[in-house]
Amino acid sequence: MAGDHSTAHIIQSLVANLLISVAKGVAAVITGSGAMLAETLHSLADCGNQLLLLLGVRMSRRPPSEKHPLGHGRSLYFWSFMVALLLFSGGGVFSLYEGIHKLGHAGEVESVEVGLAVLALSLAIEGWATLKNIVEMNKRRRGKPFFQYLRDSKDSDLVVVFGENAAACLGLIFALLALLLASVTGDPRWDAIGTLAIGVVLIGVAVFLAIEVKSLLVGESADPEITAAAGALAVEDPKITRVLRLITVQQGPGEVLVALKLGFAAGMTVEQVAGTINEFETRLRGRCPEVKWCFVEPDIPRT
Template identity: 55%
Template sequence: MEKENQNGHGTKHIIQSLLVNIAIAASKGFAAFMTGSGAMLAETIHSTADCANQLLLLLGLKQAKKDADQEHSFGYGKAVYFWSFMVAMLLFSIGGMFSIYEGVHKYNNPEPVHNIGWAIGIIIFSIGMEGYALISNIIELRKRKKSIPFFRYLHVTKDSDLIIIFGENAAAVLGLIIALTALLLSHYTGDSRYDAIGSLAIGVVLIAVAIFLASEVKSLLIGESADAIIIDTINKIAADNSNITEVINCRTVQQGPAEVLVCIKIKIIPDLTTQKISVLINDFEKELRTQHPEVKYLYIEPDFQEWK
């Protein structure tokens, strides 16, 4: 998988989702007030939490761009992974747990749902807005995934911010469909417990999405290897250089969405002068960074015999 350059990691998709969710949260809140629907209140909390989440992602991306300093010699690239993990936790706690609490409360203390027309209209409007954001998100994912199968890309991509937005938007569309179904059932059966069940179902969806997102981000947060294609490139560069006999070992760490740390130990032919070794290493670094500009930190150690 080719990694995108730094310009490929913009904030457009996050800002777009943030603006959509601000409008939707306000409209859902109005619908919840007008109808007394627990499912609509759960969706209001969900969209409000999404707004906070997207602000956290923007904060993470901003912090990730900070230059390396004495305290953080490899930069702040992993900041975006930390805030992505926090987003998953907030989605679990604020969105999912509150929706379940509201569902249990409404089920044990049923209240009639009224003015359902407001809710239906706003849900349809919200589905259109969330659906637009989700489709835009999928289009961006398809651009970046290249030839990799879509769901495989969700697992292997290093772009945690894009995956978080996709998860939020997908959960929002599904949650709205559940809320609409619950409201219609409550209205036509006269049993408001369907609305409570809808709130419970929305909570389960949010918790499931949060667990998925947290598990995907955790690997990046604790230190995940970079894309295997970088190692393939390293092996090819070494094979094409007559002064290198073997790549003894190679270690990579993803430091951020577009930052990779690479440490290589190579076996070279004997009797090379210090100057020739220096030229060899510089040429190796230049060729690797030309093909993979995301390799920001690169260390190459030459040796004359295999070391384990």
């Protein structure tokens, strides 16, 4: 289920990427490495992406209004989707372009020691940020397999930040190998190959994130635990005879809509039905605090 949606994981990644992008940019100028330039632009793009996520979190916290009666929770999903698009275009596509250009116009890579030192430092910082993301996700996945949690999680901001950081780590490893091979073999085309590999990684991660966030953006069902809890609470009440329809929708981080059509015992008055519905809603919210909206349609007994 959705957890606490603090912005600490976003801010720590933003600070890390700001420092890393400056170091990479200086190293790219000194070495003339295409892979280093691709990594510099990747880190700068990540900084912009994290600012967009912070904007999304802030907008998702706005209260419901007459125009948006169910709140603004899906704003975070919209900005998460924008991050995936920017990661695809600003990071992946540009890296592919730069790699193809370098293959045809390969230039000598200089000051390799500087580039390797900066990449190693960047990998250490990115690795630390990624491990922090994993620790946070381990708290929330509650025994669910890690990759299944990535597919099922409603915490789009955490998944996007983890995707960015994991892609950055893999990209840095490719950049390190490319720069090292270019230096050892004297063939600068290895640098171009590393740049292409970084582009492929970024595009792959961006496509995965876009697919997952798009599902939330268009209206994904809530966690199965909430559906099961709502059904179980209805069955436990002797005044409710059957569950005819049960729908859950994830409206935003920690915000779930539940709609049910319930059958009630014969002979109940309108007041008794209304009271039973109110009791059911209270018990459901007590068990599942994520349920922010609950709509129940009563059905007449069958004769």
